[in-house]
Amino acid sequence: MTGFVSLVGAGPGDPGLLTLRGLRALQEADVIVADRLGARAVLDGLAAEGVTLDAEIVDVGKTPGHHAVPQDAINELLVTLAQDGKRVVRLKGGDPYVFGRGAEELEHCRAHGVDAEIVPGVTSAIAVPAIAGIPLTHRGIATSFTVVTGHDQIGEIGGGRDHTVVLLMGVGTLAHSAMVLARGERGADCPVAVVEDGFGDGQRVTIGTLASIAHQAARRKVRSPAVVVVGDVVALSVYAPEELRASVPASS
Structure with missing residues (x-):
């Protein structure tokens, strides 16, 4: 009897942001194949809250530069676990x-006769x-946003400061990304935020501009995991300095 694979989004690492459907899949699973970021934190968080999972947990987490x-x-x-009749949850951060390779895993399962589903995550x-x-859109300030991976050096991204750019896995290429984005309509004084270890114990926010952020990040020893946000919406953050907040037009 062939089992079933659920590709479950764990969210950013807070068990409170795991979907109800995702939790039910975890509770029904025989085996959980877990990522490092987000996924592991959710499993630990559920255990701390007294949620018991009977499944075997297989850790396949990746660290930067080491898979x-x-x-x-x-x-x-x-595929092997499902063909052994297991109900499998592939728990992904x-x-x-969204840069999670979920489509590849789903395609591989189905190509080998294994039924699989996607359970979206935050x-x-x-x-x-x-x-x-930081809202990614805000009336009168930003009307659209783009999410890109900073794992490799980015090319030109169109739009101005009202088009928010979110960089995932972008710490290592931050200096290059800032230089590229500053060349366009956004300009060197465009606000930038780096949010480290979101929802984790090491959560920290660094705010500057495209001209200053690489230096600030180096001085503060910013580390992955982190999310980089570029655009005028950054000035809405409570962490933004007053002079930066004053530089952004009020929403209308």
Whole structure:
């Protein structure tokens, strides 16, 4: 008898932001194949709140520059477990479809005759800026946003300061990203926030401009995981200095 695979978004790491459907999948699972970021924190948080999960937990977490279990091996593991008749939850940080390789895993399962589903999660691209008081859109200030990976050096991203840019995995390429974005309509004085370890014990916010943020991040020894937000909406944060807040037009 073939089992079933649920690709569950764990959200940004707060168990309170795990969906009810995701929690039910975890409670019904025989095996949980868990990522490092978000996923592990949610499992630990559920345990701390007295939620008991009977499933075996397999850790396939990745750290920067080191993938203990390659993606191909993860794909094969999901299929093998399901073909053994297991109900499998692949617990992924954030949302499986936002730089989470969820579509690849779903396709691999179905290509091998394994039924699988996606359970969406709260992406850190939205949730982490929110805890720093940064809305990605705001009437009169920002009407759109783009989420990009900073894992590799970015190219030109169109739009001005009213088009918010969110960089995930962008600490290592922050200086390059700031330089590229400053060249366009946004300009060197465009507000930038770096939110480290959102929802974690090390949560910290660094706010500057495209001209200053790389230096500030180096001075404060900013580390991953972090979400970078670029645009006038950054000035709405309670962490923004008064002079930055005053530089942004009031919403109308």
